[in-house]
């Protein structure tokens with residue numbers, strides 16, 4: 001029975017990879033909307049993926065969110081992490097400290113025995129403050145490290161949910177719905193066609209800098225089906241780690 005289930009999940013992953021144009025989709029059992037352990041299965045899948053691609057000296061960039069926070073809790077010591085450094089991919093996006101990219105990066109490092117660097121930047125920077133901050137030598141150093149990342153791990157959120165969670169003003173939430181934002185990733189918002197309709201101003205990795213990096217997207221739950229589909233239209237990742245509920249809901253939509 002276990003075997004039949006595994007084959008079923010593999011088939012779902014292959015179908016989804018084809019549909020989304022993603023090289024590889026790993027589907028785990030369950031629905032992360034309702035079952036907490038599913039996010040830990042994402043973590044196991046992600047660690048396996050890292051073990052097969054990470055090389056000594058690599059910089060590994062992580063984004064924030066509850067999914068990545070759960071993934072971090074599944075990391076453990078392994079030789080592949082010797083000489084690697086975890087960094088947050090982007091600066092503050094208005095999240096609680098537990099699910100900020102910096103916190104998650106430090107947690108990954110603590111569990112794996114890797115090194116880490118933090119990126120301290122305030123949220124909601126004015127254009128002027130932003131411009132001068134990126135010229136600060138200490139900020140420039142860490143930004144260079146982030147840009148050099150070989151691997152990027154990130155979550156994908158439902159646009160409305162993310163705007164609300166980040167305590168965004170009503171005006172902003174209304175603007176996002178007027179622009180028909182469906183998905184959020186890296187602080188960018190996307191419509192159903194995968195076009196960028198809004199971007200939160202923060203420093204760190206920009207979407208157009210993902211080229212040549214091994215990008216692992218981790219997102220699941222039936223409620224995120226539309227968001228995952230929209231983001232993958234923007235830019236199919238190298239690997240998508242998702243769950244059965246999201247995978248089925250996406251395939252139902254296309």
Ligand code: BG6
Pocket residue numbers: 063064065066067068093095099154155156157158162184185186187
């Ligand atoms: C955020 C990331 O912190 O988490 C986003 O910056 C992502 O890129 C979001 O969309 C997903 O959050 P969660 O809690 O659903 O994993």
